[in-house]
Amino acid sequence: MVRVVTSKTVDVPRGQVFSSIKEIDKLPTLFPDKYKSFKVIERLDNHILTEEIVSISGKEIRQKVKHTLEPDRMLRSEVIEGDTKGTILIIELNPKSDSITEIKVDADLKYGKIGAMLGIFAKHKIKNEMDKLIDQLSKNNSRS
Numbered sequence: 001m002v003r004v005v006t007s008k009t010v011d012v013p014r015g016q017v018f019s020s021i022k023e024i025d026k027l028p029t030l031f032p033d034k035y036k037s038f039k040v041i042e043r044l045d046n047h048i049l050t051e052e053i054v055s056i057s058g059k060e061i062r063q064k065v066k067h068t069l070e071p072d073r074m075l076r077s078e079v080i081e082g083d084t085k086g087t088i089l090i091i092e093l094n095p096k097s098d099s100i101t102e103i104k105v106d107a108d109l110k111y112g113k114i115g116a117m118l119g120i121f122a123k124h125k126i127k128n129e130m131d132k133l134i135d136q137l138s139k140n141n142s143r144s
Contacts, residue, residue, distance in 0.1 A: 002111070004127045007104035010138040014093045014101040017138075018072045021091055024048045030136060034129075036060055056084075056129075063087075079110070086110035103138070105130045 010017070020030065028035035034054055041064075042049035048067045053060055063082030069075055072093070079087040087110045094102040107130060 002109045003107065004109070004130060005104070005106045006127055006130045006134070007102055008131070008134045008138070009096060009100060009102045010134075011099060012101055012138060013099050014095045015072055017093055017101050017103060021075045021093075022069050022071075024050065024067050031133065084110055103134045105134060 020026070025038075025040060028038040034056075035052060036055060037051075037053035039051045040048060041051055046068060048069075050065050050067065051063075052065055053062050055061075061082060061084055063079045063084055065077050066080050067075060067077045074093065075091045077089045079085050088108045090104075090106045092104040092106070094104065096102055
């Protein structure tokens with residue numbers, strides 16, 4: 001297990017950031033270097049279930065993920081099947097003003113079978129990838 005938390009304050013309203021986060025289908029477009037395959041298999045009011053192949057620290061990982069949205073506040077993604085089963089990623093949006101938002105990413109990563117390859121030594125690399133995720137969210141929303 002590796003837990004990584006990072007945050008950044010951006011000059012973008014919370015609702016605008018949440019608009020891009022809630023469109024789960026667009027994640028592969030927003031982060032093409034991370035998503036190798038992405039398929040929505042169930043869509044309900046409170047969650048979306050996906051099958052994904054993602055690249056984490058240079059490793060391709062197959063997983064089934066339950067994405068739960070809390071409107072204008074948070075996205076919680078939990079890996080329910082795959083080598084990283086039990087991993088939870090939370091993107092939380094905290095308004096600092098009407099136009100400024102703190103984006104906090106909290107990842108509790110379970111590596112299962114690939115733990116020996118990644119483990120604690122990947123923590124710095126994962127934090128850098130999470131910082132890039134926040135930068136990409138900010139960049140995509142500042143153009144809107």
